Amino acid sequence: MDELNERKQNILYAVIKYYLETGEPVGSRTISKITDLNLSSATIRNEMSDLEDLGYVVSPHTSAGRVPTDKGYRFYVDKLMAEKDKEVSEVKEVMLNQTERVEKVFKQLVSYVANATQLPTMISAPSITKNRVKFIQLSYVDDKNVLLVVVMEGNVVRNRVVPKSSALDNEAMLRLNMLLNTHLNGLTLQEINLGLVSKIKDAAGEFTNIVEEVLNTIADTISEDDLEIYTSGATNIFKYPELSDSRRASAFLDNFEDKEDLADLINEVQIDSEKRGTGLQVYIGDEAPSKNLKDCSLVTATYDLGNGVKGTIGIIGPKRMDYENVMTNLSNLKSQLENTLKRSDDNEPI
Amino acid sequence: MDELNERKQNILYAVIKYYLETGEPVGSRTISKITDLNLSSATIRNEMSDLEDLGYVVSPHTSAGRVPTDKGYRFYVDKLMAEKDKEVSEVKEVMLNQTERVEKVFKQLVSYVANATQLPTMISAPSITKNRVKFIQLSYVDDKNVLLVVVMEGNVVRNRVVPKSSALDNEAMLRLNMLLNTHLNGLTLQEINLGLVSKIKDAAGEFTNIVEEVLNTIADTISEDDLEIYTSGATNIFKYPELSDSRRASAFLDNFEDKEDLADLINEVQIDSEKRGTGLQVYIGDEAPSKNLKDCSLVTATYDLGNGVKGTIGIIGPKRMDYENVMTNLSNLKSQLENTLKRSDDNEPI
DNA sequence: ATTAGCACTCCAAATGAATGAGTGCTAACA
DNA sequence: TGTTAGCACTCATTCATTTGGAGTGCTAAT
Numbered sequence: 237m238d239e240l241n242e243r244k245q246n247i248l249y250a251v252i253k254y255y256l257e258t259g260e261p262v263g264s265r266t267i268s269k270i271t272d273l274n275l276s277s278a279t280i281r282n283e284m285s286d287l288e289d290l291g292y293v294v295s296p297h298t299s300a301g302r303v304p305t306d307k308g309y310r311f312y313v314d315k316l317m318a319e320k321d322k323e324v325s326e327v328k329e330v331m332l333n334q335t336e337r338v339e340k341v342f343k344q345l346v347s348y349v350a351n352a353t354q355l356p357t358m359i360s361a362p363s364i365t366k367n368r369v370k371f372i373q374l375s376y377v378d379d380k381n382v383l384l385v386v387v388m389e390g391n392v393v394r395n396r397v398v399p400k401s402s403a404l405d406n407e408a409m410l411r412l413n414m415l416l417n418t419h420l421n422g423l424t425l426q427e428i429n430l431g432l433v434s435k436i437k438d439a440a441g442e443f444t445n446i447v448e449e450v451l452n453t454i455a456d457t458i459s460e461d462d463l464e465i466y467t468s469g470a471t472n473i474f475k476y477p478e479l480s481d482s483r484r485a486s487a488f489l490d491n492f493e494d495k496e497d498l499a500d501l502i503n504e505v506q507i508d509s510e511k512r513g514t515g516l517q518v519y520i521g522d523e524a525p526s527k528n529l530k531d532c533s534l535v536t537a538t539y540d541l542g543n544g545v546k547g548t549i550g551i552i553g554p555k556r557m558d559y560e561n562v563m564t565n566l567s568n569l570k571s572q573l574e575n576t577l578k579r580s581d582d583n584e585p586i
Numbered sequence: 587m588d589e590l591n592e593r594k595q596n597i598l599y600a601v602i603k604y605y606l607e608t609g610e611p612v613g614s615r616t617i618s619k620i621t622d623l624n625l626s627s628a629t630i631r632n633e634m635s636d637l638e639d640l641g642y643v644v645s646p647h648t649s650a651g652r653v654p655t656d657k658g659y660r661f662y663v664d665k666l667m668a669e670k671d672k673e674v675s676e677v678k679e680v681m682l683n684q685t686e687r688v689e690k691v692f693k694q695l696v697s698y699v700a701n702a703t704q705l706p707t708m709i710s711a712p713s714i715t716k717n718r719v720k721f722i723q724l725s726y727v728d729d730k731n732v733l734l735v736v737v738m739e740g741n742v743v744r745n746r747v748v749p750k751s752s753a754l755d756n757e758a759m760l761r762l763n764m765l766l767n768t769h770l771n772g773l774t775l776q777e778i779n780l781g782l783v784s785k786i787k788d789a790a791g792e793f794t795n796i797v798e799e800v801l802n803t804i805a806d807t808i809s810e811d812d813l814e815i816y817t818s819g820a821t822n823i824f825k826y827p828e829l830s831d832s833r834r835a836s837a838f839l840d841n842f843e844d845k846e847d848l849a850d851l852i853n854e855v856q857i858d859s860e861k862r863g864t865g866l867q868v869y870i871g872d873e874a875p876s877k878n879l880k881d882c883s884l885v886t887a888t889y890d891l892g893n894g895v896k897g898t899i900g901i902i903g904p905k906r907m908d909y910e911n912v913m914t915n916l917s918n919l920k921s922q923l924e925n926t927l928k929r930s931d932d933n934e935p936i
Numbered sequence: 937a938t939t940a941g942c943a944c945t946c947c948a949a950a951t952g953a954a955t956g957a958g959t960g961c962t963a964a965c966a
Numbered sequence: 967t968g969t970t971a972g973c974a975c976t977c978a979t980t981c982a983t984t985t986g987g988a989g990t991g992c993t994a995a996t
Contacts, residue, residue, distance in 0.1 A: 261989090263988065263989050263990085264989075264990080265988080265989075275938080275939095276938070276939050276940080277939090277989090278938075278939050278940070278941090278991095279937085279938055279939070281989085281990065281991075282938090282991095284990095285990085285991080295989085295990080297945085297946060297947070298944090298945050298946055298947095298989085298990070298991095299944085299945045299946045299947075299987095299988065299989045299990055300946080300947075300988080300989065300990090301988080301989065301990090370727070370728075371725075371726075371727055371733070373723075373725055373733075375721075375723055375735075376721075377720065377721055377737055377741070378720075381741070383721070383723075383735070383737060383743065385725075385733070385735055385745065387727055387733060387747075391727070391731070391747045393733065393745045393746075393747065395735065395743045395745055396743075397737075397741045397743065468843070470839065470843060471836050471839045471840045471843060474832050474835070474836035477832075480832040480836075481832070482824050482827075482830040482831070482832070482835065485824070485832065485835065486821050486824035486830075489820065489821045489839070490821045493818070493820060493821060611957095611958090613957065613958050613959085614958075614959080615957080615958075625969080625970090626969070626970050626971080627958095627970090628969075628970050628971070628972090629968085629969055629970070631958090631959065631960075632960095632968095632969090634959095635959085635960080645958085645959080647976085647977060647978075648958085648959070648960095648975090648976045648977060648978095649956095649957065649958045649959055649975085649976045649977045649978075650957080650958065650959085650977080650978075651957080651958065651959090
């Protein structure tokens with residue numbers, strides 16, 4: 237903490253701030269000019285040399301300016317940024333229209349964020365494995381199939397057409413619906429264990445095999461795309477020359493296109509967030525829980541709808557991204573999401 | 587047609603074939619060596635000069651080899667390719683698992699095709715506006731909402747939580763379900779016109795306003811994401827140096843990420859396909875019905891499930907893509923899709 | 937403690953020569 | 967008449983060289 241005196245902090249701040257804008261190594265003369273410290277370039281040079289020894293900056297080669305290291309960025313995010321720039325950026329209210337399908341809401345949302353930050357953005361819909369079953373319904377579709385609809389808390393709806401092996405008249409269907417609802421309502425997927433399953437099958441009597449099919453389908457349906465990921469703004473990385481050469485860009489976009497990889501990433505971020513008890517997190521370079529983000533930073537906001545139902549918004553960009561802007565945006569979004577989606581749960585009678 | 591004698595055609599074929607592989611302008615000496623025409627480079631030079639005059643090839647600068655023009659490609663696709671290479675490439679049976687949700691099937695499919703062709707691929711789920719309503723169901727969710735489920739032909743399911751303004755007991759719900767199903771089953775969205783709507787509202791009696799909400803929602807639900815587009819393999823363009831500089835790549839990926847643009851494109855392709863009565867289409871460069879594909883070719887297969895229900899698979903790549911491989915792949919996919927999805931409709935009793 | 941001054945380093949952009957692939961043309965040949 | 971060998975010419979690419987400038991580190995003066 238005392239490692240850096242005020243002047244060094246000021247200089248480090250100026251270096252990073254300037255570098256964030258330009259992406260070019262910044263030299264002593266520049267700092268001397270842009271700050272109002274009234275120090276000559278020579279003095280700055282001495283200080284910067286110290287900062288380099290302490291590991292906050294490096295110069296890419298002998299006669300270049302200095303570039304922040306991960307440690308430098310970390311210090312900036314943790315200390316400098318918070319202290320200096322507490323000017324509250326205007327909070328834009330995002331239109332969260334809950335009457336739309338969830339899917340569509342998230343599509344709009346992710347594209348809004350990508351646009352606001354001008355960075356590649358991903359967002360995970362709330363993981364529904366921890367979400368509770370609100371309502372289950374089987375209905376007649378045609379002779380060979382029944383339609384299974386499962387409504388989860390937060391009005392997430394999943395449906396599937398299930399082929400039926402045996403005949404099933406209306407009354408039987410009614411009974412099955414009753415059976416399923418009385419046993420499963422209010423439970424999370426994790427709570428639907430083998431014991432319960434066999435109990436339901438017993439109770440189903442002659443319909444034991446159709447119930448089995450239905451239960452399998454429920455498990456499938458709920459878990460199959462647990463962690464649905466939406467992305468947008470991938471091409472924003474081309475705004476940063478340091479990431480746009482074709483090798484790097486291709487590698488990055490490959491990752492960004494692979495929803496499964498992103499889901500893994502988000503999973504780890506959520507675990508992390510739980511551990512640290514923070515909603516907003518910044519991963520600089522190697523800090524990110526993923527292999528291929530060496531040259532990038534990741535900023536995430538994990539929103540929490542209670543009952544362990546969580547989702548994450550993530551932004552990936554160059555290390556020299558505008559952390560402040562990104563962080564205010566995300567934290568803003570996070571609280572709005574929590575408010576809106578929680579409010580929609582207040583409606584429910586359960 | 588007589589414009590090109592056999593020898594010229596052979597040479598043009600060799601030029602294009604070679605260029606498809608290398609992406610480099612190809613010179614007379616190369617052609618002289620790789621063909622078994624036993625012609626000296628000088629002769630080839632003369633012929634190539636003629637081909638250039640006729641507009642089938644150009645040389646990018648004075649001392650470079652020749653590169654096919656759009657006209658050259660067109661001739662290749664229409665004439666040369668068909669004649670020469672009718673070796674049937676092995677037809678791989680793609681796993682089309684219809685028990686999965688449609689959504690997931692298409693996701694798998696598009697990624698399969700992208701992988702098989704090593705090109706950016708998009709696919710549109712069958713447009714459901716022309717699809718028929720099979721089954722409608724309202725059910726109780728909680729005090730303030732009802733759940734609306736619409737099953738279309740081909741077992742495409744759409745659902746939505748509809749806020750209800752007035753109380754609605756079980757019996758009323760039953761009556762509404764009857765009413766909606768008797769009036770709407772078997773109709774396409776286009777056939778649900780204003781006259782019909784007011785007729786239903788009349789018949790609904792006291793529930794006229796909830797019926798209105800429901801009907802609006804149906805219209806919305808069906809049309810909102812008409813033409814859902816799935817994409818995959820976007821980063822494959824980086825395999826082609828001529829498209830991987832950051833300006834071009836960025837522009838391309840921007841387009842490819844924008845699902846609305848792609849939907850427009852697919853729409854026009856489908857119209858086109860109808861006009862020409864072909865399922866498989868090749869657009870070379872400017873031929874494509876879109877602004878930003880100047881440097882690319884687009885190959886599409888429009889599958890037709892009957893009753894005007896159509897969808898399109900599209901592949902976008904450099905002009906020098908492997909047309910044969912791509913076209914056999916698509917035509918293969920097309921027929922399998924048609925078979926599988928049609929088969930699933932045979933199940934239905936309507 | 938700060939600063940001016942200077943030598944030194946190294947990148948980046950500019951210049952220019954060498955290389956080589958390819959063409960067009962002409963003249964010779966079958 | 968069609969084909970080919972030969973030659974002069976063009977132009978992109980590559981590589982080494984030069985040059986300019988930005989920046990540093992060090993030293994000596996304030």
